[in-house]
Amino acid sequence: DTGTATMAAQPAERSFDVIVVGAGIMGSCAAHAAASRGARVLLLEQFDLLHQRGSSHGESRTIRATYPQPHYPPMVRLSRRLWDDAQRDSGYAVLTPTPHLDLGPRDDPAFLASVANGGATVLAPAAADAPRPAWAEAFRVPDGWAAASSELGGVMKATKAVAMFQALAAKMGAVVRDRTEVVDVARRNDDDDRGEDSER
Numbered sequence: 001d002t003g004t005a006t007m008a009a010q011p012a013e014r015s016f017d018v019i020v021v022g023a024g025i026m027g028s029c030a031a032h033a034a035a036s037r038g039a040r041v042l043l044l045e046q047f048d049l050l051h052q053r054g055s056s057h058g059e060s061r062t063i064r065a066t067y068p069q070p071h072y073p074p075m076v077r078l079s080r081r082l083w084d085d086a087q088r089d090s091g092y093a094v095l096t097p098t099p100h101l102d103l104g105p106r107d108d109p110a111f112l113a114s115v116a117n118g119g120a121t122v123l124a125p126a127a128a129d130a131p132r133p134a135w136a137e138a139f140r141v142p143d144g145w146a147a148a149s150s151e152l153g154g155v156m157k158a159t160k161a162v163a164m165f166q167a168l169a170a171k172m173g174a175v176v177r178d179r180t181e182v183v184d185v186a187r188r189n190d191d192d193d194r195g196e197d198s199e200r
Contacts, residue, residue: 015040022045023162023176024054027045031169036168040173046181060156062153063095066117090164094156094164100152121149122148
């Protein structure tokens, strides 16, 4: 264990309710969610925080509600409220709401399901003399395809979002440690304290 404590004092030995391995966007959000519910949380990252070796770094990622699987759009709508709450608590924005445009074969079942599940509106072909939408300068809808617009879209600053959730988790008492690789997970013996996992 050669890691360094980040954003909180390093404990010699301490018990936690939740240990999250990996401090990308999913792990950082999980640590924030657990800490916000009063759990004692340890967030571990094997590399430096905000490294560029995974999929949680960079300037931008998109968010959308148009998925062919029906269970995703309700989750996206809920997450939008949670993003708003986190941005309010942090005092700065990482998500910029924008309309979302989907293109696909007009009769494709996945495209039609995405439009229906996400509450998108299929855009009717414009008349030749009608004003062209802004996106028409970048995209040409092929013959047999359709375009659908949804208001529940957005662009987020990926690295800034990860940093935001790590800071919020630490503010709520989570211990955040980088350069700490988890090499084994061992179950305690029955003679040990039950229900308590310790950082080692």
